[in-house]
Structures are given as structure tokens and as C-alpha cells.
Amino acid sequence: xxxxxxxxxxxxxxxxxxxxxxxxxxxxxxxxxxxxxxxxxxxxxxxxxxxxxxxxxxxxxxxxxxxxxxxxxxxxxxxxxxxxxxxxxxxxxxxxxxxxxxxxxxxxxxxxxxxxxxxxxxxxxxxxxxxxxxxxxxxxxxxxxxxxxxxxxxxxxxxxxxxxxxxxxxxxxxxxxxxxxxxxxxxxxxxxxxxxxxxxxxxxxxxxxxxxxxxxxxxxxxxxxxxxxxxxxxxxxxxxxxxxxxxxxxxxxxxxxxxxxxxxxxxxxxxxxxxxxxxxxxxxxxxxxxxxxxxxxxxxxxxxxxxxxxxxxxxxxxxxxxxxxxxxxxxxxxxxxxxxxxxxxxxxxxxxxxx
Ligand SMILES: Nc1ncnc2c1ncn2[C@@H]1O[C@H](COP(=O)(O)OP(=O)(O)OP(=O)(O)O)[C@@H](O)[C@H]1O
Ligand SMILES: [Mg+2]
Numbered sequence: 001x002x003x004x005x006x007x008x009x010x011x012x013x014x015x016x017x018x019x020x021x022x023x024x025x026x027x028x029x030x031x032x033x034x035x036x037x038x039x040x041x042x043x044x045x046x047x048x049x050x051x052x053x054x055x056x057x058x059x060x061x062x063x064x065x066x067x068x069x070x071x072x073x074x075x076x077x078x079x080x081x082x083x084x085x086x087x088x089x090x091x092x093x094x095x096x097x098x099x100x101x102x103x104x105x106x107x108x109x110x111x112x113x114x115x116x117x118x119x120x121x122x123x124x125x126x127x128x129x130x131x132x133x134x135x136x137x138x139x140x141x142x143x144x145x146x147x148x149x150x151x152x153x154x155x156x157x158x159x160x161x162x163x164x165x166x167x168x169x170x171x172x173x174x175x176x177x178x179x180x181x182x183x184x185x186x187x188x189x190x191x192x193x194x195x196x197x198x199x200x201x202x203x204x205x206x207x208x209x210x211x212x213x214x215x216x217x218x219x220x221x222x223x224x225x226x227x228x229x230x231x232x233x234x235x236x237x238x239x240x241x242x243x244x245x246x247x248x249x250x251x252x253x254x255x256x257x258x259x260x261x262x263x264x265x266x267x268x269x270x271x272x273x274x275x276x277x278x279x280x281x282x283x284x285x286x287x288x289x290x291x292x293x294x295x296x297x298x299x300x301x302x303x304x305x306x307x308x309x310x311x312x313x314x315x316x317x318x319x320x321x322x323x324x325x326x327x328x329x330x331x332x333x334x335x336x337x338x339x340x341x342x343x344x345x346x347x348x349x350x351x352x353x354x355x
Contacts, residue, residue, distance in 0.1 A: 011047060012082070014040045020082045024268045025075055026308075027260040031064065031251045032075070035196075038062050038249045039079055042194045046125045049192060059191070061165055061246055063133070064198040065229060066253025067207035069307020072198040075253075076129040079196075086116035086126035092136045092197075097156025105160045109188050110172035118174060120186055127194045130161075134199030137238025158243040165246035167191030197247055204229055204237055207255050207305070228252065256307050261298040264308045265315075272312055276319060283327040285334055292338030300345050318344045 012020075017036035025032055038060035045057050064072045073089060080087030088111040096102030108128050116123035138155040164170065171185045200207075205227060229252065235241050244250075256264065266273050273289060280287045297318065301310035318341050326334060 011040065011043045017079070017082055021075065021078050024078050024270070025071055026263045026267060027256055028066075028071055028075065028253050031066075031071070031253050034249055034251045035062060035075055035079060038194070039083060042125075042192070043083065046192050058248060059165075059167065059194075059246075060249050061195040062197070062249040062251065063244070063247040064196060064251050064253060065201050065205070066198075067200055067202070067255050067305070067307055069301075069309030070253040070256055071308065072253060073129065073131065074308075076127060076196045076198070080127045083127075085194075086112055086119075086122050087129065088112045088115045088126070089129040089131060092130050092132045092157060095136075095157050095160070097160050105157070105164055106170045106172055109164070109170050109190060109193070112193065113172055113174070113186070113188060120188060123193075124189055125192050125194075127196060130195060130197045132199055133197040133239075134201045134203075134237070138240065139238065154238065155240065158240045162240075162242055162246060164190050164193075165195050165243075167193075195247070201229065201234075201237065204233055205252075258295070258298050258302060261301060261308060261311065262294055265294055265298065265311060272315055276315070276323075279323070280326055280334070284332065285326055286332060287322075288333070288335045290335065290337045293336045293341045296338055296341040296345060300348075314345070314348070317348050320344075 014033070014036040017039045018032050021032050021036065041057055041060045045059070048054070048057065064075065066072050076089070077087060088108065090108045090111060094103055095105050095107070108130070109123070112126045112128055113120065113123040116126055136154045136157045138158070167190050169187045169189050171187055174184045174186050229250075231241070231244055231250075234244055265271055273294070277287045297311065297314050300314055301307065304310055306314075318336070322334060322336065
């Protein structure tokens with residue numbers, strides 16, 4: 001039963017998790033630290049279980065609150081890689097309370113089992129990332145638009161998630177794609193599955209680049225962000241307190257500023273600029289970007305409030321012609337400068353590509 005070869009390895013310490021994450025995740029210091037601690041506790045729980053000890057450690061499910069493109073999904077995905085556990089991301093809005101049209105929450109666990117190559121043991125210590133949990137807020141007395149009609153989506157889904165988050169056995173089909181044949185079900189215990197929920201909660205917090213605050217100095221307002229959102233606010237927003245109670249680690253992510261985004265472009269081992277350079281290297285072309293060129297890209301993403309999420313599509317547009325023609329041009333060196341980027345972004349502004 002105990003199939004893992006990693007069984008005897010010492011647990012990664014929070015610092016080790018943090019340092020590994022730090023190579024890929026720019027800024028978001030508070031989030032990286034909190035998630036690293038949660039991850040360490042997750043490993044401890046799993047180990048206790050392996051040694052057949054009962055553990056008093058509370059499950060350290062996480063709620064990440066942050067603007068679009070700040071790294072919520074990115075952090076969770078990286079964490080799964082660092083811990084070498086199966087990972088699945090799901091969208092809270094696709095689920096419904098049992099009995100309604102839509103997916104039952106158990107499907108999340110089936111997804112994870114699939115990602116774990118059908119290994120029950122691996123799935124049971126994996127990570128499920130539930131995105132857009134702010135969209136399953138309870139709608140009270142038609143406080144928001146669409147009064148009443150959307151109730152099936154919200155509160156009921158939170159209710160159904162309670163047991164999963166806390167830990168219980170669920171029966172899922174061994175193979176999601178197969179017909180739901182009674183005999184093919186397996187029991188998965190969600191007790192040690194780490195749930196990371198995420199949402200922008202943009203009605204609660206104004207993320208826009210405030211004029212008074214110079215961009216580029218990421219976590220200015222202290223380690224936990226400028227305005228802490230309280231549990232009270234989340235409850236008023238429509239999150240059930242039982243739901244929040246099962247997400248003991250709440251972390252706010254910062255809007256990434258200009259300097260952060262420059263680092264995102266160039267620093268991580270899998271950064272977008274490295275990727276473009278590597279692509280052209282195959283054709284024997286050395287690709288350079290001036291700092292001004294990179295700043296223009298970054299400023300555009302900041303202006304559109306896209307965070308790191310916008311960088312790729314902006315660069316794809318900027319680089320379109322270069323990538324198309326470069327392999328035939330037989331030049332060994334291509335430099336992309338500020339003027340070039342400005343010209344291309346001007347077009348983007350005009351045609352209003354869906355960025
Ligand atoms: N802090 C960061 N450091 C490095 N790269 C980042 C960071 N944040 C985002 N990215 C990059 O931007 C992409 C989009 O980020 P991600 O999907 O994590 O955003 P998000 O916070 O989940 O936003 P959304 O709410 O729109 O889903 C990631 O794939 C990653 O490449
Ligand atoms: Mg995301």
C-alpha cells in the first residue's frame with residue numbers, strides 16, 4: 001500500500017518550500033511565507049498518517065485573495081510541483097449543490113484522482129485549487145443583481161464543499177471518462193487533501209493602482225498587505241462562516257507593480273523572455289530586449305490592470321512579426337527596443353484586441 005519512494009525523505013521546512021517557490025513566484029512575500037508554512041504542515045499531517053499516528057494538526061486549507069494576474073493559480077501550481085503531489089484546478093462556478101444541473105463537488109476529487117494517474121494514495125495527499133470562490137457567495141435578499149435566481153449556485157455549493165474541505169470519504173469513479181458503472185467506484189479520503197481556494201473579491205477591495213501610491217514597490221503596506229480584509233467582511237460578502245472556518249490560512253496578494261512585473265518577465269527560469277529567446281535561438285538568432293522595451297510592455301499591462309496575466313498576450317502581439325519573419329531573415333541578432341514596442345502597442349490600443 002505504501003508505494004511512495006519519498007516516504008523516508010526529511011520533510012521540507014517552510015524555508016525550503018519558500019526558497020523553491022521564490023525562484024518562480026515574484027513578490028508576494030507574505031503569501032509565499034504563509035503558503036510555505038501551510039505546505040509544511042500538510043506534509044507533517046501526511047507523515048503522521050503514514051506512521052499511523054493520529055494527528056492534532058489542523059488541516060491548513062488556504063484562501064488566497066488577490067487581483068487578477070497576481071499569482072494565485074501560479075503559487076498553488078508551483079506548490080504542488082515543489083511537494084511533488086498531484087494537482088488539479090477547478091472553477092467553483094461550474095459546481096452546484098447535489099441534485100441540481102451541474103457538477104457535484106465530488107467531481108473535483110475525481111479530477112484529482114485522474115491527475116494522480118489513478119493512484120488513490122497519491123490523490124489523497126494532493127492539492128485541489130478551487131478558483132473563483134467569490135462567485136459562490138450567498139446572494140441575500142437580492143442584494144446584488146439577478147435577485148434570487150442565482151441562489152442555486154452560491155450558498156448550496158459552499159454547503160456541499162464543507163465536508164470535502166474538512167475531510168471525508170467520497171466515492172468517485174476510478175476513471176472519470178468511463179460510464180458511471182457502479183462497480184468502478186473507489187473511496188477517496190479527503191482528510192489530507194490540501195484545498196487552496198482563490199478569489200479576487202474585487203467588490204471588497206479596490207485593486208486599481210492608487211494615484212498616491214507609486215507603482216513598483218510591491219508590498220509597501222507591511223507584510224500582510226495594505227488593507228486586510230476581515231472575516232466579518234467576507235461573511236458580509238456572502239461567504240458562510242462554516243466555509244471560512246475550514247480555510248484557516250487567509251492570505252492577501254498584492255497588485256504587482258512595474259518592478260515586480262519586470263522581474264516576472266525576465267527572472268524565473270521559465271520566464272517569457274527566456275522562452276522567446278530560446279525559440280529564436282533554435283534558428284540561430286540572438287534576441288535582445290532593451291530595458292525600455294520591457295518597461296513599455298510592463299506599463300501597458302499595468303495600465304490595463306492585467307497584472308502578470310497580461311504580459312504574455314501583450315508580448316505575443318508585440319513579437320508577432322518578428323517571430324514570423326526572423327527565421328527567414330538570416331540575421332544573427334535582433335534587438336527589440338522601446339520605439340518598436342510603442343508602435344506595436346499603439347496598434348493594439350487602436351484595434352482594441354481583447355486584452
Ligand atoms: N507573482 C508572480 N510571479 C511570477 N509570475 C507570475 C506571478 N503572478 C502571475 N504570474 C504569471 O502570470 C500568469 C497568470 O497568473 P495567475 O494565473 O497565477 O493569476 P491569478 O492571480 O490566478 O489571476 P486570475 O484571478 O485572473 O486567475 C501565471 O501563469 C504566471 O506565469
Ligand atoms: Mg487564476
